[in-house]
Amino acid sequence: xxxxxxxxxxxxxxxxxxxxxxxxxxxxxxxxxxxxxxxxxxxxxxxxxxxxxxxxxxxxxxxxxxxxxxxxxxxxxxxxxxxxxxxxxxxxxxxxxxxxxxxxxxxxxxxxxxxxxxxxxxxxxxxxxxxxxxxxxxxxxxxxxxxxxxxxxxxxxxxxxxxxxxxxxxxxxxxxxxxxxxxxxxxxxxxxxxxxxxxxxxxxxxxxxxxxxxxxxxxxxxxxxxxxxxxxxxxxxxxxxxxxxxxxxxxxxxxxxxxxxxxxxxxxxxxxxxxxxxxxxxxxxxxxxxxxxxxxxxxxxxxxxxxxxxxxxxxxxxxxxxxxxxxxxxxxxxxxxxxxxxxxxxxxxxxxxxxxxxxxxxxxxxxxxxxxxxxxxxxxxxxxxxxxxxxxxxxxxxxxxxxxxxxxxxxxxxxxxxxxxxxxxxx
Amino acid sequence: xxxxxxxxxxxxxxxxxxxxxxxxxxxxxxxxxxxxxxxxxxxxxxxxxxxxxxxxxxxxxxxxxxxxxxxxxxxxxxxxxxxxxxxxxxxxxxxxxxxxxxxxxxxxxxxxxxxxxxxxxxxxxxxxxxxxxxxxxxxxxxxxxxxxxxxxxxxxxxxxxxxxxxxxxxxxxxxxxxxxxxxxxxxxxxxxxxxxxxxxxxxxxxxxxxxxxxxxxxxxxxxxxxxxxxxxxxxxxxxxxxxxxxxxxxxxxxxxxxxxxxxxxxxxxxxxxxxxxxxxxxxxxxxxxxxxxxxxxxxxxxxxxxxxxxxxxxxx
Numbered sequence: 001x002x003x004x005x006x007x008x009x010x011x012x013x014x015x016x017x018x019x020x021x022x023x024x025x026x027x028x029x030x031x032x033x034x035x036x037x038x039x040x041x042x043x044x045x046x047x048x049x050x051x052x053x054x055x056x057x058x059x060x061x062x063x064x065x066x067x068x069x070x071x072x073x074x075x076x077x078x079x080x081x082x083x084x085x086x087x088x089x090x091x092x093x094x095x096x097x098x099x100x101x102x103x104x105x106x107x108x109x110x111x112x113x114x115x116x117x118x119x120x121x122x123x124x125x126x127x128x129x130x131x132x133x134x135x136x137x138x139x140x141x142x143x144x145x146x147x148x149x150x151x152x153x154x155x156x157x158x159x160x161x162x163x164x165x166x167x168x169x170x171x172x173x174x175x176x177x178x179x180x181x182x183x184x185x186x187x188x189x190x191x192x193x194x195x196x197x198x199x200x201x202x203x204x205x206x207x208x209x210x211x212x213x214x215x216x217x218x219x220x221x222x223x224x225x226x227x228x229x230x231x232x233x234x235x236x237x238x239x240x241x242x243x244x245x246x247x248x249x250x251x252x253x254x255x256x257x258x259x260x261x262x263x264x265x266x267x268x269x270x271x272x273x274x275x276x277x278x279x280x281x282x283x284x285x286x287x288x289x290x291x292x293x294x295x296x297x298x299x300x301x302x303x304x305x306x307x308x309x310x311x312x313x314x315x316x317x318x319x320x321x322x323x324x325x326x327x328x329x330x331x332x333x334x335x336x337x338x339x340x341x342x343x344x345x346x347x348x349x350x351x352x353x354x355x356x357x358x359x360x361x362x363x364x365x366x367x368x369x370x371x372x373x374x375x376x377x378x379x380x381x382x383x384x385x386x387x388x389x390x391x392x393x394x395x396x397x398x399x400x401x402x403x404x405x406x407x408x409x410x411x412x413x414x415x416x417x418x419x420x421x422x423x424x425x426x427x
Numbered sequence: 428x429x430x431x432x433x434x435x436x437x438x439x440x441x442x443x444x445x446x447x448x449x450x451x452x453x454x455x456x457x458x459x460x461x462x463x464x465x466x467x468x469x470x471x472x473x474x475x476x477x478x479x480x481x482x483x484x485x486x487x488x489x490x491x492x493x494x495x496x497x498x499x500x501x502x503x504x505x506x507x508x509x510x511x512x513x514x515x516x517x518x519x520x521x522x523x524x525x526x527x528x529x530x531x532x533x534x535x536x537x538x539x540x541x542x543x544x545x546x547x548x549x550x551x552x553x554x555x556x557x558x559x560x561x562x563x564x565x566x567x568x569x570x571x572x573x574x575x576x577x578x579x580x581x582x583x584x585x586x587x588x589x590x591x592x593x594x595x596x597x598x599x600x601x602x603x604x605x606x607x608x609x610x611x612x613x614x615x616x617x618x619x620x621x622x623x624x625x626x627x628x629x630x631x632x633x634x635x636x637x638x639x640x641x642x643x644x645x646x647x648x649x650x651x652x653x654x655x656x657x658x659x660x661x662x663x664x665x666x667x668x669x670x671x672x673x674x675x676x677x678x679x680x681x682x683x684x685x686x687x688x689x690x691x692x693x694x695x696x697x698x699x700x701x702x703x704x705x706x707x708x709x710x711x712x713x714x715x716x717x718x719x720x721x722x723x724x725x726x727x728x729x730x731x732x733x734x735x736x737x738x739x740x741x742x743x
Contacts, residue, residue: 059657060653063655129637129638131676134618135637137635138617142618142619143614146615148617148641149617200641204611205611205734285582285583354649355648356582356649357573358649
């Protein structure tokens with residue numbers, strides 16, 4: 001089952017385009033289960049499309065967002081996806097910058113994940129605008145004092161960098177040298193993107209809850225932790241379907257890295273909470289708003305973040321059990337969920353008490369918002385599902401990728417793609 | 428560990444102790460050395476930091492003498508007022524006129540609201556809705572009146588949805604767009620679809636607004652409102668001077684009744700106030716009511732600590 005095809009025999013169904021071998025033949029040989037999963041994703045995608053049409057026709061009336069919640073689920077997802085894409089990139093960059101060779105088999109998957117997530121994030125923003133075509137003004141008359149301009153442009157450039165980087169990794173063009181240079185560009189840019197994304201929230205003196213410099217490092221650590229966790233889940237799925245060959249020691253290293261970042265993330269959250277409530281630093285507006293999350297009407301969103309986060313760390317911390325796949329998968333899944341909840345808390349619930357002190361009931365997204373978000377999610381999953389079959393994600397043993405034909409696809413029979421979807425859907 | 432010709436800085440040695448593999452692998456391949464990596468990161472950081480400089484510069488206040496000319500006939504006693512006028516400069520002003528109003532004149536508009544007189548009747552809000560064609564289905568008003576307990580400006584404990592005003596044991600604080608001299612909404616708009624006119628009024632270009640709603644997030648006064656639905660105004664109640672359809676799916680807010688005040692009239696809310704609590708006028712005119720009030724009375728501004736320099740003062 002797991003026999004690589006020799007380099008000399010050109011496989012049927014392989015189409016070469018822009019230097020990448022797209023193995024379209026693998027799609028034809030896919031199992032019915034694979035196609036069932038793909039059609040499920042297509043269905044959800046179509047529903048998302050319908051939701052977008054409804055949004056364009058009826059405007060904001062079909063959304064649960066109102067003046068009290070000017071940003072909702074879609075902007076939450078922007079923050080979340082942008083964050084998730086960082087983790088993959090950190091893992092990829094550590095291969096090139098810090099010589100973490102054990103992560104090398106993951107590098108293509110990591111960059112693909114980063115690129116797809118930024119694409120999903122940007123789609124969420126475009127659909128959030130009532131008149132997306134007016135976004136051209138961002139290019140024509142950008143306002144240098146608006147954090148939006150920086151995060152928007154950074155996300156676009158970052159997406160291009162990620163896709164180009166993936167192309168460089170797969171084709172081997174420019175060799176190691178170009179791959180290293182791309183890392184040098186991509187990693188600082190990932191940090192820049194997440195910093196400016198945090199700025200969108202933190203640079204508001206009107207919103208006490210966000211107006212904290214701690215917002216930037218929390219964004220960076222949350223992003224890295226959740227991204228690594230998602231990559232770990234993704235890697236297990238790829239291993240399960242024999243798309244990638246990954247060793248247990250690689251997963252152990254990844255878990256150690258994850259545990260380290262999780263504890264940094266939790267530490268910063270605790271520092272922020274301490275700053276809000278400490279008697280010598282507590283400011284009434286800030287305390288009133290944050291108290292809603294600790295003991296008040298919004299505790300149901302932030303308290304789970306703390307519980308899930310601490311549980312994830314507690315699972316990964318003991319050295320004796322850290323190598324167990326079940327422990328790694330559960331901890332990663334917990335943290336991926338925890339960070340989404342954290343973003344949702346911060347973003348949607350951050351508006352709970354408006355600048356005039358008025359409390360608003362919890363924000364719950366409308367059906368149109370949920371379906372559009374699911375549509376974007378399934379688009380990302382769809383591209384990943386197809387790419388797993390078609391793209392040569394497996395990193396060649398030879399360092400310079402000279403013999404491309406020998407490396408990329410093995411005969412893969414996907415027996416249980418539905419569980420792959422279930423795992424990925426946790427992201 | 429490191430190259431003898433190039434002694435590494437102390438903090439690098441500490442870092443290197445944690446990652447010995449990286450150093451070993453640096454030698455044979457084209458792997459990047461840590462020094463080059465740090466240089467690269469430093470350079471990238473410098474470039475990115477330089478990108479944010481324009482944002483920093485605009486936040487630094489320019490000296491008053493550099494901005495605008497002082498109107499003739501002022502005494503040294505007007506210094507406080509002069510500073511306010513000098514600070515109230517156009518920001519992101521594209522130079523094109525607001526299509527439903529006259530171009531800006533030489534005035535600097537301001538408002539003073541007497542909170543001791545205000546009875547919380549919301550007549551101002553009703554008049555404003557009529558004058559500015561606010562959608563009857565839109566679910567917002569430009570003016571929001573906060574009802575508060577005596578003894579404190581307790582915004583967090585304030586009530587907006589009180590049934591009827593005039594309670595003797597409460598006091599009332601009308602809040603609307605403050606036409607700030609340092610408007611966070613104008614700074615926050617990514618596409619310069621909102622700007623500050625030379626006479627101090629903050630306006631929105633309904634044709635340009637991309638509906639990102641960042642201005643609503645940055646406004647400390649909750650003065651900006653989004654038309655989530657198409658605004659519906661009965662045909663016979665429409666003010667022909669103010670657009671209606673253009674406001675669907677964009678942000679709108681108080682404009683100091685730009686269509687009235689630039690033609691020599693006062694704002695609708697000032698006109699409607701039954702107790703005369705609102706005074707509207709030109710700060711450049713030393714004899715206007717607002718100038719006299721600011722020079723002679725103890726006044727305060729809402730959330731002054733936020734530093735947005737609002738152009739509505741309260742006097743009590």
